[in-house]
Amino acid sequence: xxxxxxLFYSIVISLVIALLSGSMIMLSQLSAESFQRxxxxxxxxxxxxxxxxxxxxxxxxxxxxxxxxxxxYKNGTDSVLLSRQFWGAFEIAASKAMRHGQESMSxxxxxxxPNSADNYCLYVxxxxxxxxxxxxxALRGTAFLPKAGIKRAYIEGQNYTGSAMVxxxxxxxxKELPPFNKKLTERIKTLARQEATAALPEETETTRTTNSxxxxxxxxxxxxxxxxxxxxxxxxxLISQTAITVEAAASLEDVILCAPKIIIKQxxxxxxxxxxxxxxxxxxxxxxxxxxxxxxxQQEGAKKNAALILSQGxxxxxxxxxxxxxSSQALYTGGITIPEKAVICGSVYSNGYADMRGxxxxxxxxxxxxxxxxxxxxxxxxxxxxxxxxxxxxxxAGISLVEETGFKKAVKWLK
Amino acid sequence: MxxxxxxxxxxxxxxxxxxxxxxxxxxxxxxxxxVNVLNSDKDRSSLRADLLLNRISLQLKRAxxxxxxxxxxxxxxxxxxxxxxxxxxxxxxxxxxxxxxxxKLLFERxxxxxxx
Numbered sequence: 001x002x003x004x005x006x007l008f009y010s011i012v013i014s015l016v017i018a019l020l021s022g023s024m025i026m027l028s029q030l031s032a033e034s035f036q037r038x039x040x041x042x043x044x045x046x047x048x049x050x051x052x053x054x055x056x057x058x059x060x061x062x063x064x065x066x067x068x069x070x071x072x073y074k075n076g077t078d079s080v081l082l083s084r085q086f087w088g089a090f091e092i093a094a095s096k097a098m099r100h101g102q103e104s105m106s107x108x109x110x111x112x113x114p115n116s117a118d119n120y121c122l123y124v125x126x127x128x129x130x131x132x133x134x135x136x137x138a139l140r141g142t143a144f145l146p147k148a149g150i151k152r153a154y155i156e157g158q159n160y161t162g163s164a165m166v167x168x169x170x171x172x173x174x175k176e177l178p179p180f181n182k183k184l185t186e187r188i189k190t191l192a193r194q195e196a197t198a199a200l201p202e203e204t205e206t207t208r209t210t211n212s213x214x215x216x217x218x219x220x221x222x223x224x225x226x227x228x229x230x231x232x233x234x235x236x237x238l239i240s241q242t243a244i245t246v247e248a249a250a251s252l253e254d255v256i257l258c259a260p261k262i263i264i265k266q267x268x269x270x271x272x273x274x275x276x277x278x279x280x281x282x283x284x285x286x287x288x289x290x291x292x293x294x295x296x297x298q299q300e301g302a303k304k305n306a307a308l309i310l311s312q313g314x315x316x317x318x319x320x321x322x323x324x325x326x327s328s329q330a331l332y333t334g335g336i337t338i339p340e341k342a343v344i345c346g347s348v349y350s351n352g353y354a355d356m357r358g359x360x361x362x363x364x365x366x367x368x369x370x371x372x373x374x375x376x377x378x379x380x381x382x383x384x385x386x387x388x389x390x391x392x393x394x395x396x397a398g399i400s401l402v403e404e405t406g407f408k409k410a411v412k413w414l415k
Numbered sequence: 416m417x418x419x420x421x422x423x424x425x426x427x428x429x430x431x432x433x434x435x436x437x438x439x440x441x442x443x444x445x446x447x448x449x450v451n452v453l454n455s456d457k458d459r460s461s462l463r464a465d466l467l468l469n470r471i472s473l474q475l476k477r478a479x480x481x482x483x484x485x486x487x488x489x490x491x492x493x494x495x496x497x498x499x500x501x502x503x504x505x506x507x508x509x510x511x512x513x514x515x516x517x518x519k520l521l522f523e524r525x526x527x528x529x530x531x
Binding site: 021022024025035046049050053056058059061247407 | 433434437440444445447451462499502505506508
């Protein structure tokens with residue numbers, strides 16, 4: 001028989017049961033909430049990635065330099081804020097997914113992957129002169145050559161040593177070089193005219209200036225020549241009306257340099273886009289990581305020859321171009337110099353000459369070839385030059401030098 | 416007739432009533448816990464479906480196999496649909512649905528993918 005104190009025992013046992021049940025309920029509730037939160041987070045990330053894919057597609061919803069919110073699946077729950085803005089020769093595509101105060105962002109630098117029509121190693125316009133090759137020159141891939149064709153030559157005591165003239169298909173080139181991407185030249189000219197939004201900081205080797213691509217662009221513009229020794233990274237444009245010199249100790253990541261004359265000092269390593277109006281000199285042993293761009297866009301009516309000069313031991317991953325002004329007095333006399341032991345992984349365009357003795361894993365398009373030796377200058381000659389289209393990664397994405405064709409691709413994920 | 420002289424100890428009716436009320440409250444709480452535990456099992460099957468759909472999505476994108484269809488995986492029915500997105504010509508909307516044996520939707524995953 002139970003004693004009269006049963007009530008006391010039942011209350012104690014019930015309290016214990018209630019506490020246990022309560023904690024189980026809370027645990028279950030918390031785990032359910034956390035599961036829902038992680039699902040919601042995953043959906044946001046998926047929507048942000050989908051938004052970015054939408055910007056990389058052939059869409060017409062978001063125009064260049066535009067920002068727009070769209071409902072991805074038209075169900076009122078998957079809103080994404082999409083934006084496109086130019087970043088030098090590339091474009092920045094940003095996609096921000098939002099829901100119940102939570103947000104997720106995907107941001108990338110975008111370019112173009114070359115389509116099959118651009119799979120050439122060399123394009124030399126037809127100036128009624130054949131291309132002559134000597135030494136250990138190797139052309140791998142489709143070559144667009146003048147009607148006069150390709151022949152062996154003997155220069156500096158070196159005969160052509162290859163077994164075939166071109167390790168690939170030979171096609172006829174046109175009299176005129178395909179014109180340079182007009183949209184790109186306009187963009188670069190506009191970039192050079194940008195107003196300053198910040199002053200150049202007092203530079204020491206420990207100065208670090210960083211600006212996220214989620215923030216508005218910081219433009220540092222100066223009239224006198226600028227020497228860069230400090231560290232700059234992110235959404236920053238450095239403009240000088242005279243010249244920019246980049247010291248080897250400087251650290252540059254994703255920034256844009258813009259000046260009439262740019263010098264990159266020996267031993268510099270970094271990742272940048274540099275646009276000059278007159279000349280660019282890349283000293284010895286400079287390493288520019290992917291995706292870098294070096295470009296010269298000459299102003300209309302320029303009297304000086306434009307020149308993009310690389311040095312021995314340079315290694316550049318990205319695109320190089322030289323665009324002489326059409327109305328320039330110095331039309332077509334400017335060019336790109338790629339000496340021996342200089343390595344380029346990407347594409348090169350010059351609507352003037354190309355003095356090519358280095359190694360290109362990618363393609364070279366130029367009006368004509370010039371070979372400067374200690375004793376003479378030879379036209380349309382290549383000595384010990386290697387141009388290998390097949391050595392370029394199939395995942396390579398760069399800029400469209402001629403016209404914007406091919407697929408848009410994320411070149412680099414940004415923060 | 417036998418006379419009972421012994422006194423029996425007993426609970427009062429009030430005590431019994433309070434004890435019963437407490438027992439009922441505890442039972443109620445217990446039932447709620449049980450339901451919650453059952454619900455968390457529902458979350459677990461959703462999580463399982465989500466993980467499965469993530470894996471299938473990766474496989475489809477890697478193999479570039481963008482064909483509508485249905486398949487069975489891990490005791491779930493996976494329904495795959497691909498449709499052109501808007502006016503684009505290289506973007507697909509991929510919808511993956513995980514259904515249980517009673518054709519009840521457990522999880523859905525929508526994504527826009529580039530068709531290169």
